[in-house]
Amino acid sequence: MNNFKLFKRQTVNELSTFYSFLIGFIIAIIIGSIILLIQDKNPIDTFSLMLRLSVGSVNSLSSSLNKAIPLILAGLGISIINSVKLWNIGAEGQIFLGAIAVNFIYINTQFNNPSFHILVLLLAGFVGGSVCILIPAITKVVFGVNEIITTLLTNYIVFGVTIFLINGPWKDPKSLNFPAAAYVGEEVFLPTVIGKLSFGFLICILFTFVAHYLKNKSVFGFEMRIAGGSAMTAIYAGINAKQKAFIAMLIGGGFAGLAGAIELLSQTHRVSTGISQGFGYTAIIVAAITGMRPLGIFLVGSLFGALSIGGSVIQTIGVSTYIADIIQASTLFGALIIQFFFTYQIKRVEND
């Protein structure tokens, strides 16, 4: 009698994550097409329209890359925190608190040099993101409280605070029915590079390399990996695992906070609920799909940015924006399924 058994492969192809992503993306496009067909829409027309409106011109390409900035930065933050084998589900809240911190500093300080002013505000965003993850970090490190749930709950808390601020103390009387804080002055707008492409994208490139260096080349990155591994190894190596975890969480939160700062200074120009449209959640997909690799996060983040822009413009022909979300989530599910075949081998064995 023949029987099938599962074997773990001795070596896993180095590019397996990439191939899994590629096949996963194709699977997701097929799923997306099926949904479109059910809704009586032509998938080829819809997808080519999405493609044209997201990367077809300098303007649309720069919009797509602008959209990618928060996905990439928050994704990088998640990947840094994952170095110590912890999860950050709170990037959404960190983006909001980053923007809130920027507005707080903007209201309460005066600077004569605009470049320096912008630099201070970007730093404020980073600190805001770190502050947002402070409670989950402390409760994780000191008491061992599950960080997945605490970081997630902070999203709801920060969102509530945002709603409170823009309806209360920060409410701009000129914004009428749409609650929002007052606009920041034009002197602190982030400049554009080419077309509509924000200067924030250059910051994004810089931070991609920073994250890559931090994770893969630096001593701290090595210590983070040890700290995230077995507790005994960390003790033998003389590494304070809790300290590394704490610092990693603050840095990771800061990355997402910076995304909020850039979003405010280059896109919305004021605090409103539009600071993030679920970027913190999409960033989780981006980070997970690349196996937490900073350079991969940069590429997939850019692709997903284009997908989101494509998804929002096809609303005009009556297709739901959620199709982009579904394609993104399905890509990861598809990639997970394909990854199985790279790590395991099904062999036929003869039973006796």
Next chain:
Amino acid sequence: MIDIQLIGLLNATLQAATLLFIAALGELITEKSGILNLGVEGMISVGAVTGFMTAINTENIFLAVLVGVLSSSIFASIHALVTVVLKQDQTVSGLILTILGLALSSLLGKNYVGRKLVTKLESVSSITEPSNIIEVLISQNIIFYLAVVLMISTSFVLKRTMFGRRLEAVGEDSKSSDSMGLKVAKTQFIATCVGGAFAGLSGVYLTLSYVPYWTDNMTSGRGWIALALVIFGGWKPYRTALGALLFGFLEALVPRLQTYGFELSPYIVKITPYVITILVLVILTIYKGGKTGAPRNIGVPFFRENR
């Protein structure tokens, strides 16, 4: 005489607790088998929208509940396929299940936003204005009593039946269970789908009685609170129910604070349940000193080494 406001508070507490408890109980069963499913929020949402759509289209409440429960269960089987059969990371898969579930239900429910139900899940007795505690208890929605039955039977099944003992064995030590001849994958697959079904029931209760209408992201974090409840309850059905009552009480109390004379911004009041959830988790973790009662193999994919 009992204050009429107090009666209202008790009533609202029981309703909010029911919603949280059913989802939490389902997750408890899934986690007992060693599978962590962070997709509760998405599963509730899928159950909520499919149940609501069925109720609008067929006006058959029984069918609506059935469809909601089944579709959530099928949806949960994606997680079972990815984590149990294909042994991929449970955290990633569960998170994506939430994202996918919310997006999918928004897509499905697009044309149902704001529609009114003809038939709803009704309360079992004819008392509409309960005036004392007994009347509150006997005038609850049918799902409330179903939740009580589920609590008792889940506890019984887990402790006293072969299936329950197997489930626990698999969750505690899948390797030994496997060498004892237990079917690890099958048990975990079933437990994940049962968890999905419970989340679906919680979802249909949300749209067919608790709210009752459909709008995007209406689960508003309840799935995550359900996950916290499992930890709170130490993976025990009765204690989880106690936790659900506590959180249900908070959810019911918060909008009533102003009537009791507390001057608070409604926006700040809205975030208190989330703050309190974190506080409770911290206190609980300190109090138990790390012995949380979690199944030992939770989150660890089972793989039989072949030579």
